[in-house]
Amino acid sequence: MTSVKICGVTTPAALIAARRGGADHVGFVGKEGSPRFISPGECTALSQQADGLIRVGLFVDARDEEIRPYLGAIDVLQLHGNESPARAAELQGRFGRPVWKALGIRSARDLDAANAYRDVAELILFDAKPPEGAALTGGHGVRFDWSLLDGWPRRGAWGLAGGLTPANVGRAIAATGAPLVDVSSGVEEAPGEKSAAKIAAFMEAVKSL
Numbered sequence: 001m002t003s004v005k006i007c008g009v010t011t012p013a014a015l016i017a018a019r020r021g022g023a024d025h026v027g028f029v030g031k032e033g034s035p036r037f038i039s040p041g042e043c044t045a046l047s048q049q050a051d052g053l054i055r056v057g058l059f060v061d062a063r064d065e066e067i068r069p070y071l072g073a074i075d076v077l078q079l080h081g082n083e084s085p086a087r088a089a090e091l092q093g094r095f096g097r098p099v100w101k102a103l104g105i106r107s108a109r110d111l112d113a114a115n116a117y118r119d120v121a122e123l124i125l126f127d128a129k130p131p132e133g134a135a136l137t138g139g140h141g142v143r144f145d146w147s148l149l150d151g152w153p154r155r156g157a158w159g160l161a162g163g164l165t166p167a168n169v170g171r172a173i174a175a176t177g178a179p180l181v182d183v184s185s186g187v188e189e190a191p192g193e194k195s196a197a198k199i200a201a202f203m204e205a206v207k208s209l
């Protein structure tokens with residue numbers, strides 16, 4: 001089955017819904033200003049209920065001091081900003097966690113950026129570029145043209161994010177063959193408010209394929 005990451009989890013109810021639904025990963029957003037921001041203390045407490053789930057800490061051009069307090073609560077570092085391959089390698093070496101690199105996609109040329117991260121990132125996450133003027137680099141519920149991936153040579157581990165919902169995730173997987181899907185807004189009632197029912201529906205939609 002396609003792996004699933006439920007991103008932007010901030011409450012036990014959402015975490016439990018992800019676990020019950022059979023998600024593989026949960027994401028904790030360590031970017032201040034995000035409606036899904038979770039402090040290191042809250043993240044540490046919540047992650048204790050994450051048994052069986054791989055815990056992904058999401059950071060945006062973060063300094064080492066911002067990441068360090070989360071380390072006890074996360075298994076993977078997801079870099080969702082303009083981190084260079086060198087910075088990704090530095091973080092992987094310094095903190096001993098695999099790195100996922102998110103790349104914003106609007107055109108076929110944007111996919112080329114993946115090549116530079118192939119040796120350092122455990123997984124490349126293709127996400128939509130944020131809308132013009134947006135303050136945050138992800139979590140906007142917008143999708144990119146999945147057919148752009150048709151021309152991308154499937155090398156290494158990768159995932160699909162951006163505007164996925166219970167209603168479209170089946171089509172997204174059928175169209176792209178994504179081995180992992182990542183969702184945040186599509187399983188929410190409002191920004192930062194996860195819906196247990198929508199998480200369950202998303203998981204059902206993936207499992208039914």
Ligand SMILES: O=C(O)c1ccccc1NCC(=O)[C@H](O)[C@H](O)COP(=O)(O)O
Nearest residue numbers: 007034138139140141162163183184185
């Ligand atoms: O979720 C946020 O608020 C966020 C803030 C800053 C950078 C990235 C952020 N989220 C990334 C994600 O949750 C997902 O990996 C991805 O962007 C898909 O989000 P969505 O389109 O909302 O499903």
